[in-house]
Amino acid sequence: MQLLEKLHKGRLFFDGGYGTSLQARGLAPGELPELWNITHPDEITKLHLAYLEAGSDIITTNTFGANLLKFNGKDGMPTLEAVVAAAVRCAKEAVNLCGKKDKFIALDIGPSGKLLKPLGDLAFLDAVALFTETIKLGAQYGVDLILIETMNDSYETKAAVLAAKENTDLPIFVTNAYDESGKLMTGATPEAMVALLEGLKVDALGINCSLGPESMLPVVETLVAKSSTPVIVNPNAGLPVMRDGRTVFEVMPEAFAKAMEKIACAGATILGGCCGTTPEHIRAMHNQVKNLPFNEITAKNLTVASSYTQALYLNEKPILIGERINPTGKPLFKAALREKNYDYVLQEAVAQQEAGAHMLDVNVGLPEIDECAVLPHCVSLMQAVTDLPLQIDTADPVAMEAALRIYNGKPFINSVNGKQEVMDSVFPLAAKYGGVVIALTLDESGIPETADGRMAIAEKIVETATSYGILPHNLIFDPLAMTISSDSSSALVTLECIRRLHAMGLKTSLGVSNVSFGLPSRETVNAAFFTMAMQSGLSAAIMNPHTKGMLDAYYSFCALSNLDPQCATYIVYATEQKDDKVPAQTKTEPASDEHTLRRAIIKGLKDEASLTAKKLLAVHNVMTVINDCIIPALNTIGTDFEQKKAFLPQLLMSAEAAKSAFDVIKAQLASSGNTRAKKYKIIVATVEGDIHDIGKNIVKTLLENYDYHVLDLGKDVPPEAVVETAKKESATLVGLSALMTTTVPSMAKTIELLKKEYPTCKVMVGGAVLTQEYADMAGADYYAKDAMEAVRYAESLND
């Protein structure tokens, strides 16, 4: 019988621990177990065989750490191919010796041993490439399935699964290591992992390692409740303890078997062991569990998105999707996107989350920008500042794929519609990467005027999606809100569609505010329409979470519809609203606005700085505000810092307050079609190999306040990228930061290349370990010991 067939018809048994069992056979601490495939093949085969004889249906190759980072054929290490080939050979030999039918060999894929970017130094796409090498070899040497295990990071898990999907047709099983908090080390809940892994269509998913079987039970129960995919449980035999001078694991075979019986009763159907478990554990478990009745796994049909930490389910209670990250109608954001300045994206991501959005739409479509590069970049940036799931919004399928590939979780995909060409380009992406697809009820002939017409398109979309393997619970229908100012019956048609879709058990979404286009006091109409739509069964609204009317409608509706137990959320919301209405108490003597702005900047009061700047701009021109208030204030705090009268965080709070005043100025200039002239271009970057960027970001903020056009290349930047950008942008100055002695050579390399390729450009350096001596050694033009020195040096180049 084929593995996938067996999987859905009965219980399957994995093997147990290898590392610990091999240590009992003489593997030294710190020695790489994978080497034993080559040096002690008989021991490996014997261990496999012992597991097969104990009742394991699936044995895992001894390749947990087999990747190119460790086995590169250099420094006395064998090649990866030699390790994988030997490992598969040992497993096959054991299956032959065992002589029983229906035994399967899993290629074991463990973590890379690296944390992925942005928190670590392994790029996501490099991780995919790394796993690809091992998986290709495993498939080539004839394994029956791929087991991705002990992954404690959702992103690395996704990288390994993509590598498996793209290079083999073999079944893919995935188990994660959840810690004592019931989450992955990088924060994902079991619900989030089920969403991600089912989106990627793995064949079985579950938990391994981490804890003993008893403590795993809560995670197992959650996995079983949310998953429509068979659940694997491979626990440790508890924690290691010393007994008679030997390391043993505290859970002995009998106790292990009893605990695994509970796990089987909880609904896990694939059982085995991890660290500390032995063939005796597997035998005891097999005997205990094999006669328990097997219940078929039921389809849960949940509509769910996820981020790298949390899952978001669409149930009766509607969700709010923040629409602000979209350049349409926002000249400042458009200008920022063209300049590759993503501050707006970052600030809005956080602001919308704080305002109560449950998910964020991200759209960066502008004709002049390279959306295929910018969209994934913005998705990554947003995932660095918010843990809300994202809705990826683009009409370009190439940009969509690039973003879906690197998204850490299962997103919403915005959007598809009834046009055959669009469905044929978007559904394959959703099928491959996972995602809930927003489906607009329009097609080649436009938007039907009647509810019947729109419903017919919805049905066509369901049918086509199903043919791509996308089930209706992974679709959300947007029956399109049209303005009532041109057709006063249009809202009724939309609401009728929502009712009918809801009655069919389908989910719905609306861009609510379109309904009032062309009318005065739009928010009043929008809020009323929003309430009507929710009452008709709306599941999600794409809206501006900063609009009070919409939030009032939302929280009231939830409270009135028994969707907010004890009205708790409503009460919190209403109380915060009330607090906001209390006028700010001014503690200081009345002072001129000029004085207030200077003081606000020196004291680092952001809100006060932007409010006062607004007031001043009503009566003064931009240059007066800058030259008489902002610059003198910046100079005062800068000098205080240099004279050690102010501390670094105070300097930074002032810089941020000045920035908020500048933002007001920028908005004013943009509305009058002007821009502020910049002094010259400066590139800033943290050098390759270094992943610390606070120092560099501090320098960037200060330089921007002094009117420099700063291009921030981020952290871990290769020398070539620095030099190429400096040349392309004709930068006057490059600022490089390094925090560790180990990355100073990379700084020197960057400067050397820069001096060779673009000798007119100046270089300043800084960072925790740097000294004048290091800076000289690296060939820098200037060593800035703090951010103010960097500003002073930049200013000196103006002369």
Add this chain to the structure above:
Amino acid sequence: MIETVFADYKEVPINSCDVLRYMQCDAQTNDASLHALAENCIEEMYPLLSCKACFVRFPITKLSEGGMDLGFTATHSKTLNKHLADAHEMILLAATVGVAIDRIIQKYSLLSPSHAVTAQAVGTAAVEGWCDLLCARFAATENKKNNHLLPRFSPGYGDFPLSVQKDIFRILDCGRKIGVTLTDSLLMTPSKSVTAVIGIKKK
């Protein structure tokens, strides 16, 4: 035997004076905005601490040609030799406060430099607090055996090379045990992690 231990964040104290010090401020400052900055960051980050550690004991053997064998590596570091002069045994420790702290630091690094500096300081105070708690526990155990614990000594101190991190990570299996990994340039991720050698000597 490698032991792995966890702690609830509430067991690990974070002192706001320490945080101000790591923010490069005078710990005695009475500037309300600095205190507010520190306290808000502590409040946000404290519940996110995920304190984990793994450790193993090794005997220390003096080598005939100078230097010492620490069980997992031989070292000729003069500063470490001096530090461990009277020690007969040592604990090799790796400890972390987890990746959620790095996420906050990263978030503020992109949003607000003043908060980034503060979050960085809170993370440092937290991991130092966690190591202090571990060392207090080690000291209590050693005290009963009439032993005395020496201060922590980490790779990168004096002439004890950072390259020894590779040996430490191999021996302690930090990735699997506590989720700490090493970058190519020998930085630890999560960044608020510590590895150290802790000498044990007879009283």
